[in-house]
Amino acid sequence: MTTPSQTVGPFFGFALPYAADWELVPEGHPGAVTITGRVFDGAGEPVPDALLELWTGEPGDRGALGRGGTGISGGTGVSGFGRCGTAPDGSYRFRLAPPSRPYAALLVFARGLLKPVRTRVYLADTPDPLLDSLDPARRATLLAHAEGQDVYRFDVRLQGEQETVFLEF
């Protein structure tokens, strides 16, 4: 029988973040894009103690968890996995190679979340079984907005009117 989930709590900060954990590819990597945004609670307040994990779905890719300050290990300097704790203003960021799918998978852990919420960051508004199953307002919550060169903005709203569409597998 499955082991139940419990909250990540407020005190993971000395254990789960790694140096350069948000960098799936190094600075200057050809074609790299940055996904950045903020996490908000049901009162519209930023969530300063969330942990986000991004997975691009490229099997065989190593994680980014070097403790030596290099961030990305495995020789290639490229990872499909990244992790980022939110700043006091609720912001996070990931630098990655453009995923082969129109989206990257995202998990959000936080104090007050007894289990993580999972969603997808779509970098393009494209025909897609998940997007096409949603009404326009809900669909919009999964779309990252291009903001200047190679930067995409994606906010996560945990609760409320513009609540992000969360997924269950």
Place this chain on the structure above:
Amino acid sequence: MTHPPYLHPDYASTVLRAPSRPPLEMKEDPEAAELTGPVFGRDEVDPLDADLTAGHAGEPLGERIIVTGRILDASGRPVPDTLVEIWQANSAGRYAHQRDQHPAPLDPNFTGAGRCLTDDEGRYRFVTIKPGAYPWRNHPNAWRPAHIHFSIFGTAFTQRLVTQMYFPGDPLFAFDPIFRSIPDPAARERLVSTFDLEITEPEWALGYRWDVVLGRTPMEDA
């Protein structure tokens, strides 16, 4: 119901953070990114990272313990080479975290973070110190039962699990809204480790066993 609901008002922080809509049940898609997950190489994890009592100038204070068990998938197969990360308070119930204001002493010889990869049989093993209970501000006189936080990857992003391991017979279970957020009492018990004399090493450390099952077992879909 194995997992807790998002909204559990007795745990006050859920009130503004729990999504108000149920998550969207995804249709079967063999191409979904979430069906794979990151792979961590053995060279990335130092074996010393599994000994939380090491790496400091001296020995930490507290009861030395061994925590070990297996990571299994929903069909009972072991999950080898998966990353297990843990973090915990010291024996006085204080985290080495700048926002932990509990007036209990820090231990200069204990940080409380560790990690390891499971072996070919899905086994993990940590040497650490039994964490202390600690107070929190959820409600008057609120105390968390002693626990170790666990983060486990599994083979797919859908299996990703963050949870807490508890110790047998803790009198605080009855009062802890986080433990009690799991609706099924039998499921709560799956977070409680068992004391194991076989794991216990004479003259050195007490042994606790705790197995983890990732993903959804078929019975839970019913």
